[in-house]
Amino acid sequence: MLKHNVQLFIRNIKKNKGTFLINVLGLGVGISSFLVLFLYVQNDLTYNHFHKNLSDIYRVREGEGIQTKGLLLPQMLQEIPEVENGTRIFDWGGNRLRHGNEAFFENIHYVDQGFFKVFSFPFAEGASHERNLEKFGAVISREMADKYFGQEPALGKQLQVDFSDQYLTVNGVIDIPANSSIQFHIIASYETGEAINPWMKGIHDWYNTFSNTYVLLKEGSKPEALQHKLQRIVTENFLPVGQNTTKLNLLPFKDYHAVEESNQTLIVILAIIALGIIGIAIVNFINLNITHAIARIREVGIKKVHGATKRTLFFQIMTESCATSFAALVLGVVLIILLLPVFNGLFETQLRFDPFQNQLLTVTLFVIWGLVSLLSGLIPSLFWTRGLTVQSLKDTPLSGNRASASRYALIVVQFVIAIVLIAGTFLVRKQVNAMIEKDPKFDGKNVIVVELDYWQYEDQEKAYQNFYRIAKEMETDPYVESISFSQSVPGNYNENYNTFYPEGKKKEEAIGLRKAYVGEDYFKTLGIELWSGSDFDPALASLEEGVVLNRKAMETLGYLEAKGQILHESSETGTAYRVVGAIEDFSYQGVQREVQPLVHFIRDQKNLADWGAFLLIKTKPSASIQTLETLKDQWEEMGPSSNLNYFFANDKLNEHYKEYMKIETLVAWFSILAGLLSCMGLFALASHSMARRKKEIGIRKVNGATIGQILALLNKDFAKWVGLAFVIAVPLSWYAMNQWLEGFAYRTSISWWIFALAGCIALAIALLTVSWQSFKAATNNPVNALRDE
Amino acid sequence: MLLQLNNIFKWVNSGGQRVFLLKDINLSVEEGEFISVMGPSGSGKSTLLNVIGMLDNFDEGEYNFLDEPVHTLKEKHRANLYKQYIGFVFQSYHLLDDLTVKENLEMPLLYKKVGSSERKSLVADTLDRFNIVGKKDLFPAQLSGGQQQLVGIARALISSPKLILADEPTGNLNSKQGEEIMELFGQLNKEGVTIIQVTHSEKNATYGSRTINLLDGRKIN
Known part of the structure; x- marks a missing residue:
């Protein structure tokens, strides 16, 4: 049987x-795209889950700030018995590391001995033990091991620090999972850090917040119970002692990704899209199966007659x-195996399809299979087994108004999803364009930014002599308008803040300013306009004590003009700085973020080695190619080992929008998919409906209806449902768009044409799909339709 | 006595009125009879045949088949009864398009849970008996109308029913094919199969031993 x-x-x-x-393809595509989003969302929701002690790990925050004072952890370990262990991570140090011919600049993370007690990173080479982080010992990531040592084992290998006689020994290699919040290439102890970088000694105090601090609480300890002990540390130690009101708090590390890193709106949107897509696909599959099964009602009748x-x-x-549905499942799995690498490449994720490891995935796959099989089998079987044999033999499909009403409802839901996604694609695109096209208020196109990469050079003094020389040479080039050295460039401002107290005002009016160090002619070279006062003037004697604010800082401070204003750093009696000028609010970071009050300090070119990171060259309009040629020639003299790395000033800024471009691509993909799947559902429904109205069409034609009239009659019916979907979709997408735009400081408007265009596209694809069927029905010879009688 | 209908009524309600499809039908059929049912369109011929074949219900009256009171039987029991004793032949043959001739013949046996080897021999016998061995691997679409109906009849006979119900078996055939089919029915009847056929044709009716005329759901002779 x-x-x-x-x-x-x-x-x-x-x-x-x-x-x-169509049936298998639709469900297969639906399953594979569902799985991609499933893996993405699952990956996001299981961040940091590989740590064995996850539920007892907390990140210490000062108020909302995730950076903490360096002396805090030792004090906590001493005073609070519930804190079992802990580690700081200090990532301000960078050095050149070399093994053989491989040399790179590495951002070494310095950690406490408790690091591997708190966290449980899986070791690829070596194991977690006491001596991993002994002096001059280091643990590196697998990625870094591959970069330096290739296929060879890394354990025991040595890395030369800068050009000195200090070497780091690799004591272990770890596989850092992609969904770990803590990512690094190399870690070493504080002791090692102080040996390599003497400036690290004594850097930690009760004022500066340079460290990330993690603690491991004793099992079952409640962070709330420690609050008063934490606040006592604040009162007794934080500067100014007794007056500091910082609220320390412990953020559960299991929530850290969701609170601090991940875009929760996006995750929710993606989860909804995933469910929507698989929902559409399943509904279509069942719909098509039912239609198909009903068409076979005669076969059922014959079988019934024969027992x-x-x-x-x-x-x-x-x-x-x-x-x-098994065929569809297999297709879905094949598709995801093929497409996941593409997705990973596009979105810089490391999702893996591994049903043997990922039990939830396997269960989900089987649930989908079971659900689809059961539903798509059960409903037609009701049609089949019910009803009299005689009726089924007559070849007239059973009519059921309720059944078809619910199918129309499903079509409406599908089109709502499609319209929302299409409109969403347009909005995301509009927002991304608005951000890119917003006037950054600096010259992004004609300024070449050269990375000095000073760490490459053994003889730093000579290297800087060369930089000066190149700068001078370039300045005389007829195509060059201006040059400047700088530590910061737009898109790359350091996270360096301090509090400044305006002279002559109350203490409460102190302001937090983001600090940037720049060289002479920085504003001129970038074409940033002055709002008030003047640029740094090298002729003035006390150049070092002058600062330039941005307009936002001026407005926050309530200054009408720059001249005559004085700011004290750190405290009311701290170093005094004279405000010499104020510049317009230019885009020093992506415009999705609110402009912060900035303060620019000037640095003397003589000490370039202490602060210089970039050389900025402003060329005459469209002369950048010639200038680059000259620059390349000049750079040759730096020596064979040096690479010229450069970019245009707006490149760095535009990198801040990359994430949103990815979202745009993602939403676009899935809106196309939702549109396609909806079309398939509509196609099935239309063919079913045409078959049912065959006789009606025949009678109308015999009585003189033209093809055009029949087409209009048939299509009007479907247009009505798309219209309804549009009416439902507009407020839904408007709400979602508003929510999404909330996250941007600079946002585009939600224009009416976004909805109109999305609606038109949905209507167009719907009518095209239906017309395919209705044209066939309308041009059919009525004799064929009426002959059955 | 093969079957007996006593005062059978069947009606539908249409627009508040009761429309009778069958009205007070009394009929006894003996084994070995060949009955032709005649009447104009809508007179209830097919309905009567469906009632006899237990494919359709009736609203009033008694129906005994081989001394079993069909009107009191449960659906499942009734299905077993017709599966065992009745074979159907249709105007439009009702062969399954996706199955070959051989598989079409085999299909009813599958539902009667006949063992594999017995199925094979039964199919082979039937193919032989109807002279269609050469066509066994063809699909219905590859056969002429007469050949298709031949397969339909062969299928109806494969599990040796006592009664064949044929609803206008020659309705879709040309006169020559129709004649051949009727000859076959005559021969089967001689071999002992009881046949009830619905027909429009006076000529075909002459093959039968008895004719029943229907008009508006009533027997009129």
Whole structure:
């Protein structure tokens, strides 16, 4: 009997290749895209889950700030017995590391001995033990091991620090999972850090917040219970002692990713899209299966006459739906295996499809299979087994108004999803364009930024002599308008803040300013306009004590002009700085963020080695190619080992928008997919509806209706449903768009044309799909339709 | 006595009125009879045949088949009864398009849970008996109308029913093919199969031993 069923099934497929293909393809594509989003969302929700002590790990925050004072952790370990262990991570140090011919600039993270007690990173080479972080010992990531040592084992290998006689020994290699909040290439102890970088000694005090601090609480300890102990540390130690009101708090590390790193709106949107897509696909699959099964009602009648029972018929249809949905499942899995690397490449993720490791994934796959098989088998089997044999033999499909009403409802839901996604694509695109096209208020196109990469050079003194020389040479180039050295460039301002107290005002009016160090002619070279006062004037004697604010800082401070204003750093009696000028609010970071009050300090070119990171060259309009040629020639003299790395000033800034471009691509993909799947559902429904109205169409034609009139009649019906979907979709997407735009400081407007265009596109694809069917029905010879009688 | 209908009524309600499809039908059929049912369109011929074949219900009256009171039987029991004793032949043959001739013949046996080897021999016998061995691997679409109906009849006979119900078996055939089919029915009847056929044709009716005329759901002779 099973053989008979399977045989009948296979012949049926052969005969209805199109239907079967659409059916399997639709569900397969639906499953694979669902799985991609499933993996993405799952990856996001399981961040940091590999740490064994996860539920007892906390990140210490000062108020909302995630950076903490360096002396805090030792004090906590001493005073609070519930704190079992802890580690700081200090990532301000960078050095050149070399092994053989491989040399790179590495941002070494310095950590406390408790690091591997708190965290449980999986070791690829070596193991977690006491001596991992002994003096001049280091633990590196697998990525870094591959970079320096290739296929060779890394354990025990040595890395030369800068050009000195200090070497770091690799004591372990770890595989840092992609969904770890803590990412690094190399870690070493504080002791090692102080040996390599003497400036690190004594850098930690009760004022500066240079460290990330993690603690491991004793099992079962409640962070709330420690609050008063934490506040006592603040009162007794934080500067100014007794007056500091910072609120320390412990953020559970398991929530850290969601609170601090991940874009929760995006995750929710993606989860909804995932469910929407798989929902559309399943509904289509069931719909098509039902339509197909009803069309085969005659076969059922014949079988019934020859003795088929409800059970045998049920068994037959279940075999078919299990087999079809299995085919779709297999297709979905094949597709995801093919597409996941593409997705990973596009979105810089490291998602893996591994049903053997990922049990939830396997369960989900089987649930989808079971659900789809059961639903797509059960509903037609009700049609099949119910009803009189005589009726089914007459070849008239059972009519059921309720059934078709619910199918129209499903079509409406599908189109709502499609319209929301299409409109969303347009909005994201509009926002990204608005951000890129917003006037950055600096010259992004004609300024070449050269990375000095000073760490490459053994003889730093000579290297800087060369930089000066190149700068001088370039300045005389006829194509060059201006040059400047700087530590910061737009898109790359350091996270360096301090409090400044304006002279002559109350203490409460102190302001937090973001600090930047620049060289002479920085504003001129970047073409940043002055708002008040003047640029740094090298002629003035006390150059070092002058600062330039941005307009935002001026407005926050309530200054009307720059001249005559004085700021004290850190405290009311701290170093005094004279405000010499104020510049316009230019885009020093992506415009999705609010402009912060900035303060620019000037640095003397003589000490370039202490602060210089970039050389900025402003060329005459469209002369950048010639200038680059000259620059390359000049750079040759730096020596064979030096690479010229440069970019245009707006490149760095535009990198801040990359994330949103990715979202745009993602939403665009899925809106196309939702549109396609909705079309398939509509196609099935239309063919079903046309078959039912065959006779009506025939009668109308016999009575003189033209093809155009018939087409209009048939299409009007479907246009109505798309119209309804549009009415539902507009407020939904408007709300979602508003929510999303909330996250941007500079936001585009939600224009009416976004909705109009999305609606038109949805209507167009719907009518195209339906017309395919209705044209066939309308041009059919009425004799064929009426002959049955 | 093969079957007996006593005062059978069947009706539908349409627009508040009761429309009778069958009205007070009394009929006894003996084994070995060949009955032709005649009447104009809509007179209830097919309905009567469906009632006899237990494919359709009736609203009033008694129906005994081989001394089993069909009107009191449960659906499942009734299905077993017709599966065992009745074979159907249709105007439009009702062969399954996706199955070959051989598989079409085999299909009813599958539902009667006949063992594989017995199925094979039964199919082989039937193919032989109807002279269609050469066509066994063809699909219905590859056969002429007469050949298709031949397969339909062969299928109806494969599990040796006592009664064949044929609803205008020659309705879709040309006169020559129709004649051949009727000859076959005559021969089967001689071999002992009871046949009830619905027909429009006076000529075809002459093959039968008895004719029943229907008009507006009533027997009129």
